[in-house]
Each structure stands twice: as C-alpha cells, then as structure tokens.
Amino acid sequence: MSMERRAVLKKLGVAGTLGTLAGCVGVQEQSTDTQANDGGGGNDNDGGGDSDSEETTTSSGPAGTAKVWYSLPDTEIPARKEAIENFNGNSKHTIKGADIADLAKKTTSAIPAGQGPKLFEWAHDWVGDYSQRGFLAGQGDELSVSLDQFTDAAAQAVQFDGKTVGLPHSAETVALVYNKDVVDSPPETVADMRSVMEDFHDPSNGKYGIGYPFDPYFASAWLQGFGGYYFDPQKDPMLGLEQSSTVKGLKFALDNFKPYMPKDPGYEAQAAVFAEGNAAFAINGPWYLSTLNEKGVNFGVTKLPKPEGGEPNPYTGITMWYFSKAMAEGGASASAARSFAEWHVTNEDRALQAAKDQGAIPVLDSLAGSDELPPRVRGFSEAVAQGYPMPTHPKMNKVWGPVGDALTKAFNGDADPESALAQAAKKIRSNWE
Structure with a gap:
C-alpha cells in the first residue's frame, strides 16, 4: 500500500475503514528518524518512550530528547525531516521523528504501555476518544503559546473537557x-x-x-x-x-x-x-x-x-500535534516536545513554505486567508469555510x-x-x- 494511500485513509480520521483494512495489509513502519544536524537517527523500534536519562544540562537549563510520530505521504517526508533538522539545529533540544505505517494501531498499543512518543500528529477527530481512554495529557498551563493565535475552529479542535490536549498546525478538507x-x-x-x-x-x-x-x-x-x-x-x-x-x-x-x-x-x-x-x-x-x-x-x-x-x-479536519499522556510526567523531554510543537505551529515561514510546497492550509490567524498564500491554497481555504x-x-x-x-x-x-x-x-x- 502506497504512502499516499495510507496517509489519506488514516489522516482523515477514517478509523473504521482502517479497521477493515487491517487484515489486508501488514503493519509496516517506515523510519524517518531525524537527529540534530545529521539527517539520520535511531530507529523508533526501541521498545521504550523518551527518557530523561538522555538529557544533558546546559547553562540555560536541561536539554531534552523527545520522540515524535507522524504518518505522511512520501512526498511530504523530506519537508518534515528538514523541519526537524531546522529545529534541532537551532535549539538545545533534540527531536527524533518517525513515520509510522499504522498510527492508530501503534499509538493505542504503545501509549498505554509507556512506550509511545511525547507527540504524535493526526487530524483532530481522535481528541474525544483518546482523551476518554487516558491517552492524552492537558498541557494548557505549561504552554507559552496562546490559542488566540489560531482560527476559532482550530483552537476548539485541540480542546476537550476544558483541557488543551494538543496544538493545531493546518486545516484540511476536499x-x-x-x-x-x-x-x-x-x-x-x-x-x-x-x-x-x-x-x-x-x-x-x-x-x-x-x-x-x-x-x-x-x-x-x-x-x-x-x-x-x-x-x-x-x-x-x-x-x-x-x-x-x-x-x-x-x-x-x-x-x-x-x-x-x-x-x-x-x-x-x-x-x-x-x-x-x-x-x-x-x-x-x-x-x-x-x-x-x-x-x-x-x-x-x-x-x-x-x-x-x-x-x-x-x-x-484540523491536523494537530497531540500531547500523549507521557507529557504529564514533565521533565526536560516534555519540555523538548512542547518547544518543538510550539515552534512548528507558530513559525510563519514554515507554514507559508508548507502552503506553497504541499498545499497546507494555515490555521494561524495571521495567515488564514492571507494574500501571501498561493491561489491554490486560497481555494482550499474557501472550501474549509464551506465545511463542517x-x-x-x-x-x-x-x-x-x-x-x-x-x-x-x-x-x-x-x-x-x-x-x-x-x-x-x-x-x-x-x-x-
């Protein structure tokens, strides 16, 4: 099954459809781990979550290493690796990214076992189910980013029962x-x-x-x-x-x-x-x-x-970075994950580049509907306004x-x-x- 086919079926929240496909395709994991400056990295099959034992202390405080998961088409993986490399090269923290073939299956098995990532990326429709199953952690009190920076729909999408369980970075519709x-x-x-x-x-x-x-x-x-x-x-x-x-x-x-x-x-x-x-x-x-x-x-x-x-x-749909329940443990690895998520969702240059290269629809108020967006992306923005x-x-x-x-x-x-x-x-x- 191609990466694009996989991403379309999953990223759009068609969880039930995925279940019917489970017997047809094997669980596959394509690693795109990225470490600081080298574009390489370890394998996310380490059986464990992030560990504060990997952290070092700098003059400005502890530096953390955090694992993040996503599921992308092949055409979008290079841009994600570049974004992670950009963050790692300009931060005391280190983010390790991995593309996951069956994100639904992997998160629901790894997170309860304490072996999942600090962050994972998906459309917003998992918010209610994952919140009720105890897979997510509210981070509203820990964030340095205000939800007022985003469109109303995006800000609402990342909240459940009064908790901010993630940060939004783009919108989707047909x-x-x-x-x-x-x-x-x-x-x-x-x-x-x-x-x-x-x-x-x-x-x-x-x-x-x-x-x-x-x-x-x-x-x-x-x-x-x-x-x-x-x-x-x-x-x-x-x-x-x-x-x-x-x-x-x-x-x-x-x-x-x-x-x-x-x-x-x-x-x-x-x-x-x-x-x-x-x-x-x-x-x-x-x-x-x-x-x-x-x-x-x-x-x-x-x-x-x-x-x-x-x-x-x-x-x-609102594509977002979810805060997994491992974030509740705190520590420098959680700080690393928050720092990456905050940078990724608020960096206007990154959002504009994603709009131009991938058709991503920004949810930052400063960019939504902006004349800076390519005409094709404005077309999708108009379609989002039609939707539910x-x-x-x-x-x-x-x-x-x-x-x-x-x-x-x-x-x-x-x-x-x-x-x-x-x-x-x-x-x-x-x-x-």
Whole structure:
C-alpha cells in the first residue's frame, strides 16, 4: 500500500475503514528518524518512550530528547525531516521523528504501555476518544503559546473537557481541482460541472469526467449538502444516516458524479486519472497537490460547486500535534516536545513554505486567508469555510466503517442508497452497544 494511500485513509480520521483494512495489509513502519544536524537517527523500534536519562544540562537549563510520530505521504517526508533538522539545529533540544505505517494501531498499543512518543500528529477527530481512554495529557498551563493565535475552529479542535490536549498546525478538507488544459473557468454549480464532464468523458479512450475517491470523508459534502448528516451529538437523533435529507445527498452524488468516474471507487484509481492528465476534474484534498506538482499537471483549485437546492458541506479536519499522556510526567523531554510543537505551529515561514510546497492550509490567524498564500491554497481555504468540522465525540469512531461499507455497496449497485444507509445505521447502533 502506497504512502499516499495510507496517509489519506488514516489522516482523515477514517478509523473504521482502517479497521477493515487491517487484515489486508501488514503493519509496516517506515523510519524517518531525524537527529540534530545529521539527517539520520535511531530507529523508533526501541521498545521504550523518551527518557530523561538522555538529557544533558546546559547553562540555560536541561536539554531534552523527545520522540515524535507522524504518518505522511512520501512526498511530504523530506519537508518534515528538514523541519526537524531546522529545529534541532537551532535549539538545545533534540527531536527524533518517525513515520509510522499504522498510527492508530501503534499509538493505542504503545501509549498505554509507556512506550509511545511525547507527540504524535493526526487530524483532530481522535481528541474525544483518546482523551476518554487516558491517552492524552492537558498541557494548557505549561504552554507559552496562546490559542488566540489560531482560527476559532482550530483552537476548539485541540480542546476537550476544558483541557488543551494538543496544538493545531493546518486545516484540511476536499475542494474541486480542475485541469486548466481542459476547463476554461471553474464551474460554480454542479450542473455547469456536469456539462464539462459530459463533453470530456470517454472511458474507451482512458478519459474521465472526474477522479473522485468515494468514501465517507470525500462524499460528506453531498450527504450533508441538503441538511443531512452522519452523526451529530447535538441533534436528536444523533445518527442521521436514515434521514431523508442524507439519503437525498447520497443519491445526488451517485447521479451526478458516478457516471463520469472510473469504475473502481478507491483512492488510488480515482486519484491517478487526474494526476495523469486524463480527467477534467478531481475532488481531493491539499495533500494531493504535492503529487500533482510532481506530475506537472496544469491545475487550479476552487471551492466545491453548488448543488441545486443545497450547499456543499464537506467534513473539515484540523491536523494537530497531540500531547500523549507521557507529557504529564514533565521533565526536560516534555519540555523538548512542547518547544518543538510550539515552534512548528507558530513559525510563519514554515507554514507559508508548507502552503506553497504541499498545499497546507494555515490555521494561524495571521495567515488564514492571507494574500501571501498561493491561489491554490486560497481555494482550499474557501472550501474549509464551506465545511463542517469532524465530530470529536468518541462515538464517531464507530461511524466511519459502516458508512464506508454503505457507500461502496451503493456505488457498486449492491444496495440502493436508502437501504445501504439503513444497514449502516443498524451496524453503528450495534457497535455502540
């Protein structure tokens, strides 16, 4: 399984989908450990967490070594290594980074055993579940960074039960990506978009109207576009899959996009056709831009087009550094981890470079919506404004898998939208019990 495929499935919080994949792929760990100035480093398979025994004392106080975990596409790993090297070269502390193939599995086994990292990076939707399971530590009283520096959505995403359990560094959602060699101007409505897809679509010659991975995160814009929803703890019922408005959204997505997509709804097949220049449109996230840049695609990004009678309402995520429960022990290694996280999330130069190179959407108030951002990133920023933050409630983790199964069945014609979503709702309620 490619790094990009892995990152998309995981980083977007599709925890249930990951569970279904566990039997299909082996647990793999790609080490990208980085130590001070040398770009090399140890292996994170040391079986232990950070240790204050590794610390040295300098004139300005103790210097700590902290381990941090993340899960990134191959195209983003060099930038992360460079960031860690930059920090290490200008700090008394040392950060050791490692890319983890199955971050969900690794964190849930290592953290309780006291063998996990001080920090790990993921979308915000684990906040509620991991907080309730005792995997995280509130660090609000220890931070020198104010949450007022970030957008409201980002500041809210890293808090749970009054505790600050991490720091945010970027936003994510899906937007419309268009091939400038095919599309004269980005469509404002789905109807306009469909007319372009109709003209370009020619699967017998390898041409498609759109490349669009069809899973719960990517399809959320439409299932939630007519008043529907997957799960909302503030609503009654909390589970909204059987609402007529949610069913309407799924039907809309199938009617308007499926006819112009490759037959395989999976990420790799859908992402490939646009990246190879063989689709007029793609619906994808900012992580996709590094691939398109690498492929030399002439593309633009804009917010999702409006469906007749509705408004696109995609799930949005805040990528954050989580403070693992090991941070509660304090000491110089915890100081090292906090220092790195604070620098990483507030350094404007780093955030701007990530926006330019990777399409990362800054959540610093000073940069959000700024004219300094590349036009493509501003397109994603507009899409974030259309969206709805993924719920952090622990019950949400049981929603992703059954909804994913329902969407696949509906896409493949194995069940109609209404019965597919009803089956998913039944499965979710059983999982909750």
